[in-house]
Amino acid sequence: MANQPNESKLDLKQLFSRYFTKWYYFLISLAIALTVAYFHIKLSKRVYGVSATVLIENESAGNKAAGELLEVIDAQKKYIEVEDQIGLLTSFNMVQKAIARLDFGVSYYLIPDILINNLGDQVVEEKVTEEFPFRVILDPSSNQLLNVPIYVKILSKNKYQVQVVGGETAYIYNISTNKTIGETTTPEINKIVNLGDPFKDEHLNFKIFLNPYYETYLTKGKKFFFIINNIGNLTKGYQAKISAKPISRDSRILNLYAEGTVAAKEAKFLDTLISVYLETDLIEKQEANIKAIAFINSQLSTVANQLENSKQALEGYKRTYGTERGVAKLNAYERLEALQLQRSDYTTRLRSLNNTLDYMITGQDLEMSQVPITAGINDQIIIDLVRQLDILYQERAKLALSIRSDNPLYQQQQEKIVNTRNTIIENLRRLVSVVNSSLAVTNQSISQLENNIFRLPQDQRQLEQLQSKKDYNEQTVAFYEQKRAAAEILLATNAPSKKRVDYAKMVGNGPMSPKTNAIYLIAFLVGLFIPAGGILAYDLVNNTIKSKDDVRGVTNIPVLGLIGHSDGKNGILAKTDNHKSALSEAFRSLRVNLQYLAAGMDQKAIGITSSVSGEGKTFCAINLSTVLALSGKRTVLIDVDLRKPKVAAYLGLKNTTGLSSYLIKSSTLEEIIQPTKVKNFDVISSGPIPPNPVEMIELKEMRDLIAKLKAEYDYVIVDTPPLSFVAEYMILKEYLDANIFVVRANYTKREVLDTINELYESKAINNLSIVINDINFSTVYGLSYNGKANGYYKN
Numbered sequence: 001m002a003n004q005p006n007e008s009k010l011d012l013k014q015l016f017s018r019y020f021t022k023w024y025y026f027l028i029s030l031a032i033a034l035t036v037a038y039f040h041i042k043l044s045k046r047v048y049g050v051s052a053t054v055l056i057e058n059e060s061a062g063n064k065a066a067g068e069l070l071e072v073i074d075a076q077k078k079y080i081e082v083e084d085q086i087g088l089l090t091s092f093n094m095v096q097k098a099i100a101r102l103d104f105g106v107s108y109y110l111i112p113d114i115l116i117n118n119l120g121d122q123v124v125e126e127k128v129t130e131e132f133p134f135r136v137i138l139d140p141s142s143n144q145l146l147n148v149p150i151y152v153k154i155l156s157k158n159k160y161q162v163q164v165v166g167g168e169t170a171y172i173y174n175i176s177t178n179k180t181i182g183e184t185t186t187p188e189i190n191k192i193v194n195l196g197d198p199f200k201d202e203h204l205n206f207k208i209f210l211n212p213y214y215e216t217y218l219t220k221g222k223k224f225f226f227i228i229n230n231i232g233n234l235t236k237g238y239q240a241k242i243s244a245k246p247i248s249r250d251s252r253i254l255n256l257y258a259e260g261t262v263a264a265k266e267a268k269f270l271d272t273l274i275s276v277y278l279e280t281d282l283i284e285k286q287e288a289n290i291k292a293i294a295f296i297n298s299q300l301s302t303v304a305n306q307l308e309n310s311k312q313a314l315e316g317y318k319r320t321y322g323t324e325r326g327v328a329k330l331n332a333y334e335r336l337e338a339l340q341l342q343r344s345d346y347t348t349r350l351r352s353l354n355n356t357l358d359y360m361i362t363g364q365d366l367e368m369s370q371v372p373i374t375a376g377i378n379d380q381i382i383i384d385l386v387r388q389l390d391i392l393y394q395e396r397a398k399l400a401l402s403i404r405s406d407n408p409l410y411q412q413q414q415e416k417i418v419n420t421r422n423t424i425i426e427n428l429r430r431l432v433s434v435v436n437s438s439l440a441v442t443n444q445s446i447s448q449l450e451n452n453i454f455r456l457p458q459d460q461r462q463l464e465q466l467q468s469k470k471d472y473n474e475q476t477v478a479f480y481e482q483k484r485a486a487a488e489i490l491l492a493t494n495a496p497s498k499k500r501v502d503y504a505k506m507v508g509n510g511p512m513s514p515k516t517n518a519i520y521l522i523a524f525l526v527g528l529f530i531p532a533g534g535i536l537a538y539d540l541v542n543n544t545i546k547s548k549d550d551v552r553g554v555t556n557i558p559v560l561g562l563i564g565h566s567d568g569k570n571g572i573l574a575k576t577d578n579h580k581s582a583l584s585e586a587f588r589s590l591r592v593n594l595q596y597l598a599a600g601m602d603q604k605a606i607g608i609t610s611s612v613s614g615e616g617k618t619f620c621a622i623n624l625s626t627v628l629a630l631s632g633k634r635t636v637l638i639d640v641d642l643r644k645p646k647v648a649a650y651l652g653l654k655n656t657t658g659l660s661s662y663l664i665k666s667s668t669l670e671e672i673i674q675p676t677k678v679k680n681f682d683v684i685s686s687g688p689i690p691p692n693p694v695e696m697i698e699l700k701e702m703r704d705l706i707a708k709l710k711a712e713y714d715y716v717i718v719d720t721p722p723l724s725f726v727a728e729y730m731i732l733k734e735y736l737d738a739n740i741f742v743v744r745a746n747y748t749k750r751e752v753l754d755t756i757n758e759l760y761e762s763k764a765i766n767n768l769s770i771v772i773n774d775i776n777f778s779t780v781y782g783l784s785y786n787g788k789a790n791g792y793y794k795n
Contacts, residue, residue, distance in 0.1 A: 015535075015536065015539070018535055018539070019531075019532060019535060022531065022535055025531035025534070025535070026527070026528060026531050026532075028531075029527045029528070029530050029531045030524065030527035030528065031527075032527070033523040033524065033526050033527030033530075034520065034523050034524065034527065036523065037519050037520050037522070037523035040514065040519060041514050041516055041519055042123060043123060044513070044514040045261050046261060046511040046513070046514070047259050047260065047261060047511055047512050047513045048259065048260060048261070048262070048263035048266065048506055048507075048511050048512060049257065049258075049259050049506065049507035049508065049512045050257070050258055050259070050260070050263055050266040050267045050270060050504050050505065050506055050507065051255055051256060051257045051258075051270075051502075051504065051505065051507050052255075052256045052267075052270040052271065052274060052500075052502055052503060052504035052505070053247065053253055053254065053255050053256070053500075053501040053502045054089075054253070054254050054256065054274050054277070054278075054498060054499065054500055054501060055252060055253050055254075055498060055499040055500075055501050056082055056085045056252045056253070056254060056498055057252065057497045057498060057499065081394070082246055082252060082254070083398060084394045084397070084398065085254070085498075086244045086245070086254065087397060087398045087401055088277075089244055089254070089256070089273070089277050090239060090242055090243075090244055090401075091239075091401070092235060092236070092239055094273065094276060094277060094280070095235050095238050095239045095242070095273065096231070096232075096235045097276045097280075098269060098272040098273040098275075098276045099231060099234060099235055099238065099269070100231070101272050101276070102268060102269065102272055103129055103135075104229065104231075104234060104265075104269075105138060105175070105228065105229055105231060106136045106138065106226050106227070106228060106229065107126060107226060107227050107229055108126065108127045108128070108129060108132040108136075108224075108226050109124050109125065109126050109127065109149075109224070109225050109226065109227070110124075110125055110127055110132070110223065110224050111123070111124055111125075111222055111223040111224075111225075112125060112222070113222040125261075126261045126262050126265075127262065128262055128264045128265050128268070129211075130211070130264075131264075132211065132224070133154055133210065133211055133214035133215075133218050133224060134152065134154065134160070134208050134209060134210050134211060134214060134224075135208070135209045135210075135211060136206050136207070136208060136226055137206060137207045137209065138175060138205070138206045138228065139198065139205035139206060139207075140175045140176050141176065142175075142200075142204075142205035143172050143173065143174055143181065143203050143205075144172075144173050144175060144203060144204060144205070144206075144228045145164075145170045145171075145172065145173070145184075145186065145203045145204055145228065146170060146171040146172070146173040146180060146228055146229075146230055147170065147171070147227050147228070147229070147230075148164060148168070148170045148186055148227060148228070149164070149165070149225045149226075149227055150162065150163075150164055150204070150225055150226055150227065150228075151163040151164070151223060151224070151225040152208060152224055152225065152226070153223075153224070154210070154214065154218060154224075155192065157195070157210070158194060158195055159192055159193070159194055159195060160192070160193055160195060160208050161190070161191070161192050161193075162189055162190075162191050162192075162193060162199055163189060163190050164186060164187065164188065164189035164190075165186070165188070166185070166186045166187050166188030166189070167185065167186060167188070168185070168186045169183055169184075169185060169186070170183070170184060170185070170186045171183055171230075172184055172203050173228065173230055175231075178230070178231050178232050179232075180230065184203060187201065187202070187203075189201065189204075193208070195208060195209070195210065196209070238258070238269060241258055241259060241260075242256065242257070242258045242270075242273075243256070243257045243258070244256050244257075253501055256270050256273070256274070256504075257507070258270055259512060263506045266504070267503075267504035267505065267506070268504075269504075270504035271503055271504050274500050275500075277498065278498055278499075278500065281497060281498055285497075289487055292487045293484060293487045293488060296480050296483050296484045296487060297484065299480055300477065300480040300481065300484060303473060303476045303477050303480060304477055306473045307470070307473035307474055307476075307477050310466065310469040310470040310473050311470055313466050313469075313470075314466040314467060314469075314470050317466055332449065332464065333464030333465065333467065333468045334468075335449060336446065336449050336450065336464075336468060337468040337471060337472060339442055339445050339446045339449065340446065340468070340472060341472060341475070342442050343439065343442045343443065343446060344472070344476075346435055346438055346439040346442060347439065349377075349435055350432065350435045350436065350439060352377060353377065353428055353431055353432045353435060354432065356377065356428055357425065357428040357429065357432060360421060360424055360425050360428065361425060377431070379427065379431050381427055382424060382427050382428065382431065385420060385423055385424045385427065386424065388420055389417065389420045389421065389424065392413065392416050392417045392420060393417070395413060396410070396413045396414070396417065399413055542746070543749055543750050543751070544745070544746050544747055544748060544749055544750070545743050545744075545745055545746075545747075545748045545749075545750060545753075545772065546745055546746055547745070547772075547775070548562060548772060550750065551743065551753065551770055551772065554750050554753045554754070554757065555753050555756070555757040555760065555770075556757075556760075557741070557753075557756065557757065557760050557768055557769060557770050558769045558770070559769070559770050559771075559772060560590060560593050560594075560740060560769035560770060560771050561586060561587075561589050561590035561593055561771050561772075562586065562771075562772050562775050563583070563586050563587070563590075563616070563620065563623075563771060563772065563773045563774065563775065564582055564583060564586055564774075564775055564776070565774050565775065565776045566583055566619075566774070572619070572622055572623065572626075572650055572651070573587065573622075573623045573626040573627065573678075583623070584627065587620075587623045587624055587626070587627040588627050588631075590624055590627070590771065591624065591627045591628055591631060593769075594606070594738070604710075604714075604715050604716070604737045604738060605706055605709075605710055605715075605716040605718060605735060605736045605737045605738075606624075606715065606716070606717050606718065606736065606737065606738045606739070606740060607718040607720045607729075607732060607733065607736040607738070607739045607740065608620055608621040608624070608717065608718065608719055608720065608739075608740045608742060608771075609720040609721070609722060609723055609729055609739070609740070609741060609742070610722050610723065610741065610742040610743065610744070610748075611722060611723050611724060611743070611748060611749075611752040611755075611756075612722050612724055612752075613644055613722055614744070614747065615722075615742050615743060615744040615747060615748055615773065616742055616744050616773035616774060617719060617720075617722070617742040618639075618641070618646045618647055618650060618719050619650075619773065620740070620742050620771055620773055621637055621647070621717050621718075621719040622637065622647065622650055622651065624717060624740075625637040625681055625683075625715070625717045626678055626681060628680075628681075628714070628715050628717075629678050629679060629680035629681035630678065630679075630680075632680065633680060633714035633715055634680045634682075634712075634713045634714045634715075635680060635681050635682070635713060635714060635715045635716075635717060636673070636681075636682045636683070636684060636709050636712075636713045636715075636716055636717070637681070637682070637683045637684070637717045637718075637719065638659060638683075638684045638705075638706075638709070638716065638717070638718050638719065639658070639659065639683070639684065639685050639686040639719045640659060640686070640697065640718055640719060640720050640721065640728075640732060641686065641719055641720065641721045641722075642659070642660060642686050642689060642690055642693035642696065642697070642721070643689070643693055643721060645658075645685065645686030645689070647683060647685055647686070647719055648683070648685040648686070651676055651683060653674050653676075653683060653685055654674070654685070655685045655686065655687060655688075656687075656688070657671055657672050657685075657687055658672050658684060658685035658686050658687025658688070659672065659684055659685070659686050659687050659705075660686060660687035660688050660689070660690045660696060661687045661688065662684075662687070662701070662705065663696050663699050663701050663702060663705075664690075664696070665701070667687075669705070669708065672684050672685070672687070682713075693721070693728060694727050694728055694731070697728055697731050697732060698731055702732075702735070703734075703735055706718070706735045706736075718732065718735075718736060720732050723741070723755065723756065730764075733764075733765055733766070736766065737766065737767065738766065738767040738768075738769070739765050739766065739767060739768045739769070740768075740769055740770070740771050741756050741768060741769070741770050741771070742770075742771050742773050743770060743771070743772055743773065744772075744773045744774045745772055745773065745774050745775045745776070746774070746776075747774065756768070
């Protein structure tokens with residue numbers, strides 16, 4: 001059973017050798033890829049990351065003692081959820097307040113004076129005011145053109161030129177209302193203005209002021225321009241790109257992060273945002289305390305007037321009637337005084353409850369987010385419900401940041417708020433009913449005691465009334481003074497419950513994008529991949545024979561030798577004196593390997609064929625004959641390719657007579673044998689081309705000719721027709737002792753070997769072997785092989 005050919009597989013060593021020989025493809029590809037990467041980096045906007053940190057403390061971490069003094073009128077929340085503070089910190093209102101403090105209404109740009117900008121304004125850099133030659137002050141009372149590049153050229157210390165390219169549609173913007181009020185076509189402007197004088201146009205009004213070091217900044221760019229921003233849109237943009245999250249799961253430190261093309265500008269924004277956040281927190285606390293103090297002062301003023309009146313009445317009574325008659329029975333008045341204090345307490349609580357109830361009933365606006373003040377209410381159920389309502393308001397505020405009000409989740413939250421408010425109202429009404437009952441009982445007790453006192457002597461009863469009223473007013477004044485002192489202490493010691501941890505700074509040592517190293521790495525890999533993939537794809541779709549391994553993958557026919565690429569000038573060894581070349585050595589190796597063909601025969605008839613014309617069978621036949629002759633073997637070459645003979649033309653011989661004339665007996669054997677310039681090497685050319693090559697080869701004279709030549713020569717080399725002419729080759733093979741099938745690298749298709757392999761497997765051809773012609777050793781086996789060959793052989 002014949003051996004199966006080796007399966008075709010990817011030879012990595014050979015593949016990398018191919019890559020190495022095609023180094024110029026890689027060089028060109030890398031140059032293009034890296035150039036594209038360079039311009040991509042140059043033309044891309046650099047985006048920097050900036051971060052800052054702020055500590056969110058618990059409200060209870062403040063002045064706890066002062067807070068406890070005003071527990072009755074304290075309306076501040078005691079706990080702060082980090083998620084709520086993130087929503088507050090990144091809210092539209094907070095971001096807009098921060099931007100309002102900054103000079104972000106105008107954006108400044110320069111076009112650097114670099115080579116690439118000579119092809120057009122490709123690279124544009126945004127700058128902050130401090131790094132720009134001039135500063136723009138807009139007139140807030142005038143309308144302005146929105147997002148239109150306004151070019152400014154500083155002509156001298158006293159003059160500047162304003163240029164605007166017209167023709168584009170632009171929006172008209174009113175700064176005071178922060179709204180766009182219409183559209184217009186951008187006018188063509190080219191005007192020179194004195195520095196300090198306002199530039200006025202139909203939809204532009206501003207002043208230009210030079211920065212102290214404007215001359216230094218002027219050298220950094222060839223053009224300068226600015227655009228006017230919509231503060232509302234700018235706020236939305238910053239709100240969208242800012243992020244805040246805790247530095248760890250349980251941490252109360254928030255990390256604020258923003259990205260932008262100017263690191264200094266983003267840092268200013270984050271620092272200002274934190275400042276606004278801290279100030280807002282402090283202002284809210286102070287406003288609550290100020291309201292508490294104002295309430296206490298108003299109550300204290302009323303009670304103080306009542307106390308003064310009661311003192312004057314008591315002193316007047318004493319001066320008129322004395323005190324001895326009224327001292328004996330003051331106990332009744334002391335009881336009355338206690339009941340009156342209790343009634344005052346009930347009245348105060350009832351007023352607080354009614355105020356809260358009115359607030360809850362009349363303030364049914366579901367968009368409100370303030371819970372009622374629970375001062376004076378000591379019912380734990382109501383207090384817990386109010387806290388629950390506060391939490392629901394906060395959760396609704398968070399939902400409003402991400403979803404619309406008609407979203408089912410938002411509507412579900414609204415329903416929870418309504419239910420909780422109704423529950424609070426029901427409990428308030430219950431508590432009002434309880435307090436009213438207690439107040440009625442107290443009033444009844446006071447009425448009974450007053451009836452008892454009425455029966456006392458008139459002067460004693462009046463003294464006790466005056467004294468009781470004075471004592472009550474004194475106690476009330478002392479209570480409010482104590483609360484006012486506590487509120488003033490808390491106001492004086494108030495501080496933000498939040499704290500700035502780190503000012504904004506740039507993240508990393510450079511821009512977040514474009515990532516220069518990554519881009520160059522990707523470009524480098526792409527530059528390698530494109531030629532590598534192209535070469536590999538070409539090799540996979542290229543179905544030609546390229547190396548000995550390709551032959552072995554298709555057939556088990558032995559490979560007799562490898563013939564390198566020849567430039568043609570020195571390809572025919574019989575026509576050159578350079579017999580020490582690499583080509584000459586390849587054919588000498590081929591000659592040595594012939595000893596394994598037709599073993600034991602002294603004379604050998606060797607046929608050389610190929611699949612089609614152009615694969616080098618004639619080239620191999622001539623050169624093999626030459627090296628055999630040079631080794632001292634008498635060799636004759638017969639050109640049997642009667643359709644397209646080439647031997648005579650290659651060797652510069654006459655072809656007027658030859659094989660065809662011999663076969664038809666018009667010439668003798670001696671007449672058709674032609675000597676060459678190489679000793680021991682004779683040639684029988686094809687002769688005139690006959691009309692019937694097959695019939696002529698079938699003649700008995702052909703068999704007799706080869707037999708005669710084998711008897712006279714050591715080797716008879718037969719240049720046969722290509723295998724595509726099967727009939728002619730099958731006739732000739734019967735006369736031959738050995739057969740050489742020539743394939744040409746990068747020319748012969750692999751499927752061609754299937755036909756010759758069938759003949760080989762069926763043993764229809766004697767001593768068949770293959771010669772691979774026209775191999776580029778530097779391509780297939782690498783430069784090292786070629787380098788060694790060139791160093792050893794003479795070309």
